[in-house]
Amino acid sequence: MSTTERPRILVVGGGYVGLYAARRILKKMRYGEATVTVVDPRSYMTYQPFLPEAAAGSISPRHVVVPLRRVLPKAEVLTGRVSTIDQDRKVATIAPLVGEAYELPFDYLVIALGAISRTFPIPGLAEQGIGMKGVEEAIGLRNHVLEQLDKADSTNDEDVRRKALTFVFVGGGFxxxxxxxxxxxxxxDAAKYYPNVKREDMRFVLVDAADKILPEVGPQLGKWGLEHLQKRGIEVYLSTSMESCTGGRVVLKNGLEVDSATIVWTAGVKPNPALARFGLPLGPRGHVDTAATLQVRGTDYIWAAGDNAQVPDLAAREEGVENAWCPPNAQHALRQAKVLGDNVISGMRGFPQQEYKHANKGAVAGLGLHKGVAMVRLGKKVKLKIKGRLAWYFHRGYHGMAVPTWNRKIRVFADWTLAMFLKREVVSLGAMENPREEFYEAARPAPAPADAKPVGDKAGSEQAGRAEKAKAS
Incomplete structure (x- = not known):
């Protein structure tokens, strides 16, 4: 970390908003005008809409993440966490991955911590659940599912086999x-390579507390998506919730009980709880309360956007929707980040702030290879509703162009192109969970035999004496 006399713009979080806001600021900033510092526990940004495809092996996990230092070469990138913020002194406390915490002064502050998985105190969830917020979880889910197929194919125990081939997903949103x-x-696809496992042996269960799935694309497309999943043999239970999953025993509110070794939790998100330690005004659900200019209310040097911010949706309010707030999705995060970056520069130079206003362009969702739904807004009232293969093309086209940097765009499209000619990889790399285990077994000292005697005992002394005599002769 460098010390500088220039004003410091501190960006807390290197996700979608943090990355794009920092890029925008660096692009608009004059040479030497300020120092941009980005702090995040990870050294990369994750494009979360691609996590399901990464979990299925359609995209290489490395192509779902964007290295911050490579994309922001003119910024300071600190790998750590901001533990506290002293607004009176304009100082943030940085807790690095290694070493003691230290204070970092700033002049302007951007809050872009994003969101974490929204969970409930369900018995067994912390021990059994698998989230889908990070690329590590996507890789882990892929390896885990394939490992369950390995287990089912290799065992004669019907209970173990049934539990391994039952997959439970909680949450019916995107x-x-x-x-x-x-x-x-x-x-x-993988079942084709397992002689003792067929698709009919597997059980997929989707659970949601709401009365529909995919609410973002509207009731008509959501109903089609529901029927499509059911035709593929996926059991869908709506208006119900999971009461417990201790030891893999999943108990639903509707009375259904199943044993499952795979419980995937995707039941929404909530703002990062670290926001409560920053002394910022928060909304009823824990979001940072911001004005339409993305400035935190009551300040003129702090901005916030994305999943951790409560941003007024001016476009929806103009259409008559009272108290509308921007939903937490990539569409708003990208556009908010650009406006935020411009407003930081304007605030630094003493110019007026610009309000954020964006009309929702629609939503797209992929439900597997060549399957999807898409709702595209062509105007204030005209909505184009698409389903099936064409919607899947819309889904891939939109997100393929939305992923940051041309480096990642090209790599993602290359993955998709190769998949048209090559079969899907179905190898499980389960050892990634504990990569040093095999080496540890090989390197640790072998235990002494039970009948071995200490070196200093009588027999050992006699043996040493005979060795010395032989050496002398």
């Missing part, structure tokens, strides 16, 4: 519906 669709596709 993340849940897309993940169950992609994973079911992968498992169906």
């Amino acid at each position: 993340a849940g519906a897309e993940t169950v669709g992609e994973v079911e596709d992968m498992a169906r």
